Amino acid sequence: SAVISQKPSRDICQRGTSLTIQCQVDSQVTMMFWYRQQPGQSLTLIATANQGSEATYESGFVIDKFPISRPNLTFSTLTVSNMSPEDSSIYLCSVGRGGTNEQYFGPGTRLTVT
Amino acid sequence: QQPVQSPQAVILREGEDAVINCSSSKALYSVHWYRQKHGEAPVFLMILLKGGEQKGHEKISASFNEKKQQSSLYLTASQLSYSGTYFCGTELLDNYGQNFVFGPGTRLSVLP
Numbered sequence: 384s385a386v387i388s389q390k391p392s393r394d395i396c397q398r399g400t401s402l403t404i405q406c407q408v409d410s411q412v413t414m415m416f417w418y419r420q421q422p423g424q425s426l427t428l429i430a431t432a433n434q435g436s437e438a439t440y441e442s443g444f445v446i447d448k449f450p451i452s453r454p455n456l457t458f459s460t461l462t463v464s465n466m467s468p469e470d471s472s473i474y475l476c477s478v479g480r481g482g483t484n485e486q487y488f489g490p491g492t493r494l495t496v497t
Numbered sequence: 498q499q500p501v502q503s504p505q506a507v508i509l510r511e512g513e514d515a516v517i518n519c520s521s522s523k524a525l526y527s528v529h530w531y532r533q534k535h536g537e538a539p540v541f542l543m544i545l546l547k548g549g550e551q552k553g554h555e556k557i558s559a560s561f562n563e564k565k566q567q568s569s570l571y572l573t574a575s576q577l578s579y580s581g582t583y584f585c586g587t588e589l590l591d592n593y594g595q596n597f598v599f600g601p602g603t604r605l606s607v608l609p
Binding site: 425484 | 499527529531537538539540541544546584586597598599600601602
């Protein structure tokens with residue numbers, strides 16, 4: 384497994400602003416993922432972030448809105464840009480371990496946009 | 498392609514058994530199972546890769562059918578700690594390494 388921390392744990396932001404969420408892992412990992420989860424809903428993959436390459440975004444998510452950095456094997460950031468109330472959600476990072484990429488999740492960042 | 502999970506929700510008494518199903522219209526490379534308690538992050542339970550595979554984890558086990566299109570999670574002699582939402586996550590066989598998708602989830606409530 385892995386120990387994963389996220390900052391901030393929660394935030395309330397005004398529309399039009401941006402928030403950067405940090406994800407720190409206690410060991411080096413190749414694959415990191417960013418998810419969004421609405422209350423009571425499933426997890427939706429935003430993008431996959433591999434160190435040394437550009438993030439791969441899922442359909443419906445674009446780099447201008449959700450820029451991701453992956454400067455090394457233990458850290459990644461997700462920025463939610465030009466926020467609107469529809470961006471209110473829980474954002475989770477996860478890491479893939481083992482050859483089959485079983486995933487271990489951070490505690491999440493609860494974002495509220497007013 | 499999001500897998501289908503059934504049932505959507507189930508309520509049990511302690512000691513009762515439950516089965517949660519996860520199915521796809523296409524053959525799968527892998528099925529992952531996760532449990533998420535309210536207000537917490539999902540926790541990995543197990544992964545199945547081979548058709549016909551069965552795997553156990555204490556009183557929680559899972560199977561993957563021969564066609565690799567359906568998996569079932571078995572919870573036996575349920576405990577209060579089993580309450581939460583169970584998600585399967587799948588990768589398609591013909592798109593391995595891409596498009597990992599979580600199912601909609603099954604909410605399990607275990608009552609005393």
